[in-house]
Amino acid sequence: MLTFGIRTLGLRALGLLAFFACGVPAFAGDDIDELEALQLVVHNAIKTIDPSVVRITTVGGIRTIAVPDEFKGADVAPERPREDDDNARPSDEEDEEDRDGRQGGRTPRFENEFQKLLAIPGFKKSEGPTTGLIISEDGYILTSAWNFDSKPQATVVTTSDGRAHAAQLLGIDRAAGLALLKIDARDLPLPRFIDPKTVKEGAWSFAVGKALPHRGVEIKYGVISAKNRIGGMALQTDAACSPSNYGGPLIDIEGRVYGMIVPLGARGEVTNPNWYDCGIGFAVPLRDPEALIEKLGEEGKELLPAFLGVQMDQDRTQEDGAKIVTVLAKHAAAKAGMKKGDVVISINGEKVKNAFTLRFAIGRSRAGDVATLIVKRDDKDVPLRVTFDKRPAPKARGGKLPSPAKMPTKPKK
Amino acid sequence: MSLRTIPILLVVALATSMAHAGGLPLRSKKIDAAVEKVQPSVVKIYGAKGFRGIYGYMTGIIVHESGLVLTRGSVTLEEVPAIKVHLHDGRRVMAEIVREDRRTKMVLLRLLGATKDKYPVAPLGDSSKVRTGQFVLLVGNAYKVALGRERCAVNLGMVNAIAKLDARIGLSDFHYNGPVILHDAMNNPGVYGGPLVNLSGDVIGLSGRLVESRDTNHQVHYALPVNVLKPFIEDTLTRPGAKRIYTGSGTQKNPEPEDKPAGFHGIMILKGGVIRATPAYVDRVVPNSPAAKAGMRPDDLIIKIDESRVKSWKSFRRLMAGYRAGETVKLTVKRGDDVKLVVFELAVAPRG
Numbered sequence: 001m002l003t004f005g006i007r008t009l010g011l012r013a014l015g016l017l018a019f020f021a022c023g024v025p026a027f028a029g030d031d032i033d034e035l036e037a038l039q040l041v042v043h044n045a046i047k048t049i050d051p052s053v054v055r056i057t058t059v060g061g062i063r064t065i066a067v068p069d070e071f072k073g074a075d076v077a078p079e080r081p082r083e084d085d086d087n088a089r090p091s092d093e094e095d096e097e098d099r100d101g102r103q104g105g106r107t108p109r110f111e112n113e114f115q116k117l118l119a120i121p122g123f124k125k126s127e128g129p130t131t132g133l134i135i136s137e138d139g140y141i142l143t144s145a146w147n148f149d150s151k152p153q154a155t156v157v158t159t160s161d162g163r164a165h166a167a168q169l170l171g172i173d174r175a176a177g178l179a180l181l182k183i184d185a186r187d188l189p190l191p192r193f194i195d196p197k198t199v200k201e202g203a204w205s206f207a208v209g210k211a212l213p214h215r216g217v218e219i220k221y222g223v224i225s226a227k228n229r230i231g232g233m234a235l236q237t238d239a240a241c242s243p244s245n246y247g248g249p250l251i252d253i254e255g256r257v258y259g260m261i262v263p264l265g266a267r268g269e270v271t272n273p274n275w276y277d278c279g280i281g282f283a284v285p286l287r288d289p290e291a292l293i294e295k296l297g298e299e300g301k302e303l304l305p306a307f308l309g310v311q312m313d314q315d316r317t318q319e320d321g322a323k324i325v326t327v328l329a330k331h332a333a334a335k336a337g338m339k340k341g342d343v344v345i346s347i348n349g350e351k352v353k354n355a356f357t358l359r360f361a362i363g364r365s366r367a368g369d370v371a372t373l374i375v376k377r378d379d380k381d382v383p384l385r386v387t388f389d390k391r392p393a394p395k396a397r398g399g400k401l402p403s404p405a406k407m408p409t410k411p412k413k
Numbered sequence: 414m415s416l417r418t419i420p421i422l423l424v425v426a427l428a429t430s431m432a433h434a435g436g437l438p439l440r441s442k443k444i445d446a447a448v449e450k451v452q453p454s455v456v457k458i459y460g461a462k463g464f465r466g467i468y469g470y471m472t473g474i475i476v477h478e479s480g481l482v483l484t485r486g487s488v489t490l491e492e493v494p495a496i497k498v499h500l501h502d503g504r505r506v507m508a509e510i511v512r513e514d515r516r517t518k519m520v521l522l523r524l525l526g527a528t529k530d531k532y533p534v535a536p537l538g539d540s541s542k543v544r545t546g547q548f549v550l551l552v553g554n555a556y557k558v559a560l561g562r563e564r565c566a567v568n569l570g571m572v573n574a575i576a577k578l579d580a581r582i583g584l585s586d587f588h589y590n591g592p593v594i595l596h597d598a599m600n601n602p603g604v605y606g607g608p609l610v611n612l613s614g615d616v617i618g619l620s621g622r623l624v625e626s627r628d629t630n631h632q633v634h635y636a637l638p639v640n641v642l643k644p645f646i647e648d649t650l651t652r653p654g655a656k657r658i659y660t661g662s663g664t665q666k667n668p669e670p671e672d673k674p675a676g677f678h679g680i681m682i683l684k685g686g687v688i689r690a691t692p693a694y695v696d697r698v699v700p701n702s703p704a705a706k707a708g709m710r711p712d713d714l715i716i717k718i719d720e721s722r723v724k725s726w727k728s729f730r731r732l733m734a735g736y737r738a739g740e741t742v743k744l745t746v747k748r749g750d751d752v753k754l755v756v757f758e759l760a761v762a763p764r765g
Contacts, residue, residue: 033441033442033443033612034441035441035443035444035548035612036443036612038548039546039547039548039612042546042547042571043544043546043547045546046545046546057716057717057722057745059692059693059714059716059722059723059724059747060691060692060714060725129628129629129722153692153714154692154714154716154747156716156717156745156747156752164745164752164754165752166747166750166751166752168750206546211628211629212574212576212595212626212628212629213576213577213579213628213720213721213722214574214575214576214577214592214720216545216574217545217574218545218573218574218576218595219545219546219571219573219574220571220573220597221571221597240597242629242631242632243629243630243631244626244629244631276630276631276632277631277632
């Protein structure tokens with residue numbers, strides 16, 4: 001026993017020595033500062049993740065423009081650009097292709113006001129180089145769908161060894177904002193993934209991006225702020241998330257992947273520039289990359305958020321199930337035979353405590369997924385097989401526009 | 414035990430040391446020492462009275478014991494009757510501009526008034542050793558909350574990357590085209606010109622304003638690497654003289670003198686007409702031109718010029734205008750489903 005102990009100790013000392021010897025400056029015994037130790041660990045994490053992160057360059061396509069908060073509530077659908085190009089207008093500015101753009105589905109008045117806004121330099125839109133993550137050795141690459149809303153004409157993936165590959169866009173997961181790309185390559189370095197269940201709030205998290213034209217990754221640090229955000233779908237972090245790292249991985253201190261950084265808003269919409277680097281970033285956990293490839297690995301495939309079609313009792317204190325208050329006609333729940341007054345107690349074997357647990361479980365599903373729900377009806381357990389619908393399109397809200405006084409005007413030169 | 418588990422051990426050690434701090438707040442000795450080392454040399458600078466959007470205060474560091482203060486060029490210092498500098502010990506000294514560099518937007522001030530004491534000099538580090546992921550401290554006169562003898566604010570951050578920036582500041586282009594240190598320490602108004610310090614307390618960069626990347630449209634905190642600043646200080650010390658000398662070039666896009674003729678490549682780009690977003694498709698390649706010899710073909714889609722992304726046919730022209738005859742250019746093009754690299758040397762344009 002004693003020899004064993006000594007040997008382990010010796011090994012540990014050796015390991016530590018080796019670690020510091022291959023690291024940066026040598027430390028003298030007790031002088032290792034916490035921050036310096038942390039710094040070394042972070043360097044190691046960067047080294048670990050770097051080969052699995054790729055830079056994605058897109059060219060062409062419709063300019064999609066993120067809409068600032070002032071315009072929310074107007075009759076707009078920012079992430080669904082109109083396909084025809086007839087809205088294009090020549091700009092009178094020299095040199096600036098940054099200032100033109102167009103957007104779909106707006107009223108003429110809105111169009112006008114929006115063009116005023118476009119004249120402001122620095123206005124942001126969803127295009128630019130982005131980051132991606134290798135999720136299979138044979139060339140499947142996952143990234144944020146955000147950059148592909150503009151339907152680019154060409155996509156090139158640059159791997160960390162500097163080689164450029166033409167990429168083909170396969171499926172898009174609209175609910176989580178993920179897009180799957182395929183390049184023709186072999187033996188790509190895979191990252192390691194963390195089981196989302198073991199993630200704890202307060203753990204170090206590092207947002208990794210490769211959008212900037214330089215060698216190596218860009219890294220922002222923070223902690224995991226919360227779990228189960230955006231309908232149970234995403235981790236929240238306070239590491240700065242912006243187009244510089246959308247599509248990149250959120251990693252832990254060992255360089256393992258928590259999930260993919262995507263622009264999500266509080267209600268699951270695509271975020272606008274107001275959210276860049278604001279300390280609220282989201283990462284979608286990648287539970288099972290292989291299943292994801294199976295689901296999205298087909299050109300033009302689109303996954304939409306799941307919709308059950310019920311209204312639930314919003315009592316947070318409940319522990320014994322989600323009570324159904326209303327069942328919407330012609331939707332998934334009604335088709336499966338769910339009735340008013342049912343209490344959902346489990347979904348796919350997972351216990352449902354209240355409306356929120358059920359909502360989180362639905363948030364993790366996609367339209368077309370089949371789930372087994374067990375409901376309590378007249379003190380009997382009734383199993384129901386539900387095929388989730390897609391969320392119906394929201395009705396136009398009367399087109400409330402911001403007052404002209406609030407509208408930014410073109411600055412004088 | 415594998416190397417992989419050592420980081421966890423370290424973190425555990427970190428956590429336990431926190432727990433055993435005996436109820437006292439955890440202090441990093443490194444940060445303490447670094448702050449002590451750099452603070453005496455950090456000065457608060459007051460220039461023009463602030464008006465709309467321009468702050469009348471900033472930060473600088475003393476770089477020579479005779480009283481030379483290095484800071485960043487700013488309207489705060491322009492056309493000001495008197496520049497006031499507040500030293501770390503509360504002394505108020507007038508200063509004048511000694512030298513200015515347009516390219517890096519740096520300014521050296523000389524503290525006026527005779528003093529027997531030597532001024533405390535900032536320890537300048539080596540910015541070539543800066544690495545992504547290292548912790549940094551940003552020291553500065555944030556919102557001029559520190560008055561008199563009060564010390565400048567210290568913010569902790571991390572080096573995000575060391576990269577060249579294609580960026581803008583408000584309406585104008587970012588002025589410097591070399592690699593800069595990107596970091597995420599809070600960059601408040603007034604910290605402009607403040608030192609970015611590593612954990613050893615050495616200055617590795619001088620803070621800039623918030624800029625916005627043209628590539629990704631996100632806002633970036635940056636600092637000019639100190640190695641860029643050193644020759645400027647040396648030059649001022651070894652060749653004192655004229656009050657204001659403009660070294661470097663003021664232009665941003667083409668810092669090279671325009672004595673070389675414009676480069677000729679022979680690529681005719683499909684013009685997009687009114688649609689500016691049209692990508693850079695090759696319409697025609699002039700026979701026997703450098704591009705034709707390198708194997709460029711019609712219908713190729715140009716994606717990158719060197720490391721810069723080609724957004725449209727317009728940006729192809731803009732980027733190529735920055736190259737002169739004799740320079741080598743590397744184009745990344747998409748041909749069918751393949752990505753090709755086309756490398757050639759630009760020639761002098763043929764006559765006619």
